Amino acid sequence: MIELKELCKVFPGDQGPFTALDHVNITVHDGEVYGVIGMSGAGKSTLVRCINLLERPSEGTVLIDGEDMLALSPKALREKRRSISMIFQQFNLLMQRTCLKNICFPMEIAGVPAAQAKKRALELLEIVGLPDKADAYPAQLSGGQKQRVAIARALATSPKVLLCDEAT
Structure with missing residues (x-):
């Protein structure tokens, strides 16, 4: 379960502070699919990035399975993130790796044997x-194909939580 309690994120700006998230409260139970929609600049990406602490909230609490993500040590946070995958808005594929190796990458980090990965x-x-694209590089793919490789990569470690930032 994911619980966000009174989550706030304020960014400094030239015109003064900008509040991207203002006391957000959300509970997502195990097995639920939860979508957040809104205008461009409404804070959707910031919200998703605060869940896995790629962005640190200014205030509030992020609980995953009852564990306070903000209270975790750096080592414990890295361990917790192993059960969380994210599909990024710009896909974040490694350009020097083939599709196959991009998908293998999170398993490599997790210590999965190469043959199994x-x-x-x-x-x-x-x-x-995309079975025919295993040896293709991201630069050789269309945007939709890159997105599908990013989805496959996010699913590679069978995460408990899948965060999607504008993934179809």
């Missing part, structure tokens, strides 16, 4: 409809 990555390429 490759098998899982090939399965995911099949699922997202």
Whole structure:
């Protein structure tokens, strides 16, 4: 379960502070799919980035399975993030790695044996409809194909939580 309590994020600005998130309260129970919609600049990306602490909130609490993410040590936070994946708005694929190696990357970090990671990555390429793109580099893909590789990469470690920033 994800719980956001009184979450605030204020950015400094030339014209004074800008409040991107103003006392947001959300509870997402296990198994629920929760969507946040709004105008450009409304704080949707900031909200998603605050859940996994890629962006630190100015105030409030972020609880995942009852654990206060803001109270975790850097090591414990890295460990907790292993159960959280994110599909970024700009995909954040590694340009020097093939699609297959982009998908294998989170498994490599998690210590999954290379043969097992490759098998899982090939399965995911099949699922997202890109089995023929295993050896292609991101620069050789369309935007939609990059998005599907990013989705496959996010699913590679079978995360408990999947955060999507404008993923289809």
